[in-house]
Amino acid sequence: MKKKVLSMLICMTMASAMLFGCGSGDGSDSASADTSKTEEAKDTESTPAADKEEDASTEDAGDTASADASGVLKKGDYVIGLSNSYFGNTWRKQMVEAFTKAADEAKAAGYIKDYEVQNGDNTVNSQIAQINSFILSNVDAICICAASPTALNSTIQKALDAGIKVVAFDSIVDLEGVYTMDYPWQQIGKDSVDFVAEKLGGKGNVVVVRGVSGAAPDQGIYAGITEAIKNYPDLKIVQEVIGEASATKTQEELTKVLPSLPDVDAVITHCGGDAIGAVNAFEQSGRETPIIIGDNTAEFINWWMSKDGYETLSQGSTPGCGAAAFWTALDILNGYDVPEEMMIAVPHITADNLSEYEGMSAGTFVSPDFTNEYVIENIIDAAK
Template identity: 30%
Template sequence: MTFKSVLLGTAVALAAAGSLAAETYRPECFAAAPGSGEISYEAKDGPYKIAFVNGFAGNDWRIQAIQSAKAWAARPENAAKIEDFKVVSVGNDSAAQIAAIDNFIAAGYDAVTFIAVNPTAFEPVIRRAARAGTVLVPFDNVLDSDKVVMVNESQIGLGHLKAQTVMDALGGKAKKILMVNGLPGNATDRDRRVGMMEVLGQVEGLEIVEVVGNWDTGTSQKVVSDALATHGQFDGVVSQHGAAGTINAMQAAGHPIVPMGVDAENGVRMLMDELNIPGVSASQSPALSAIALEAAVALLEGHTLPQNLALPIPQVKAEDLAPGVNYFPDLPKSFNTGTGFAECFEPFTPEELLGQSADNN
């Protein structure tokens, strides 16, 4: 493997990203985050053996991420490059996830994609993969590492977007905001909270009430109900994911409509439009699982990619919501509207995704 680090100050980061675009493969898809280095491997002949090692599988986003990965592998242009494709979910235990990755390395798999259970435990398995010639591509919950290509949207940017939209709707002033966080211990949860606090921490006299929603609709509904019973009314809400539960809890409590920064599940957008909730619907796309597979194949083919990939954040302001355009009344409420990135490949149709299982295979 060759690895070239590019260490840059803020002032030249964007210029550096532009220079990387001239050197790396398909920059319209594999866009470099500011300050990113480059990674490449010696090319291998295909077809390839690839695995996706998921961790936590207890919410609709993770289910759709698995479905997206399987839908990607089923497309003829990708299936022709794959000898074997496995998907396993191991729960929220880093030791179990590392063991699963090690098993695929030992079995001679060419690449493993994964949603890291935590950002710091994977340095030893990265070294073992490098010795074995296995390409690792974490996505969504990525690593505190510069040794592997990582696929993500800006999680800090996503948190910042939601909080800023809410505060803009409130004229920059608020007394009390509810923050519904995700699954503790994950880099995604950490970074989204950092982005929210970049905005909310600057609001004078603001009380921020934080609850743990685990990115899950049912959990969010329970913890928000408890927060409303304890703290009363809020001026606005920022939710990482599972916001349908947050909205349902507020409706059940008779809470007034307030600005919200929420996720992009179909049911969330339906509720925003129906109830005229101001704010923004923005989310991590489950189709990042497919982009990670696309990146893994590109690396196996010998192409150079940025070490940190930063895809655009799918988002819609409340006033721009439209049925049949950016939400779908005839589809399940749990369906995530972020079905792909047109910069990389044709986004998945609902039929492609819903035709795939979320089971291990």
């Protein structure tokens, strides 16, 4: 099924993609290791999630049709939690904002009683604590952007055993019973290598920028890069840096190593908010800017548009997936038929369609508007 869905998504057009921005303030990607609650969870003395009925209310949702035109959702007293392993870059902040925006809409419409957001420091232990607190709070569903594909499994299993629905997204986990919303990470890595190889005639020096340490997206993209580069023996990886999907971190790490490197012909980024950091590092060093794989951020797209004749590929995951995870969890709670494995399409930008993204606002990413209707049609039902 996963292969079928992946094939469909790679082929589908992203003409419906919109510019996504959630008012992230100054756009800073500085780390924040604190755990923050956005809304108050249910009292710990409330009925455990395992004892609750799937449909908390049979009341007609017609009064709130503006919040959900799908007809799937009914008014209910659900509480949904977001366990986010890392809050140290702009992408993660906008993902959390997308989740919060969707949850606020659902709460105003009466579809949920409350929600809670907890942000971690990119350690497994902090996320285990998050999930345990959600279990103790008797939430009905947990959306997880995970620090590790496997290290959380025993704790997540406790949530499943308690009757809590679990949706892992973007950085997913490998555990039966968990609903997953993934991106074609290995394909992203492969497409980046193939593009660079084509532009360089299969020969040149490449720098690879890694993503968030230990997370599934970084592992998948890196696996795609290393597998694809085997097809081009004259394409050499001369340096790897850990950019943590952060423009600031990427610029810092590249600035450290550039003086010791030979000519660099291409930079393959993590495609998650790091590309403009690579641009800044080369411009600051006074070196010629090579091919830099973009990440669909406004900063990179606007820079690219200012460079007449510059050719590259920009692609990346969509921070609006925070909303997609929320709506999927709520659809599950409302009894909608949701497959366990789902994929989210990746927008691709080339010189041919670059002009479509003119005028992006700072701090935004290319991303669809993940309404519940969009999620059902393009993610949930597309995976069946």
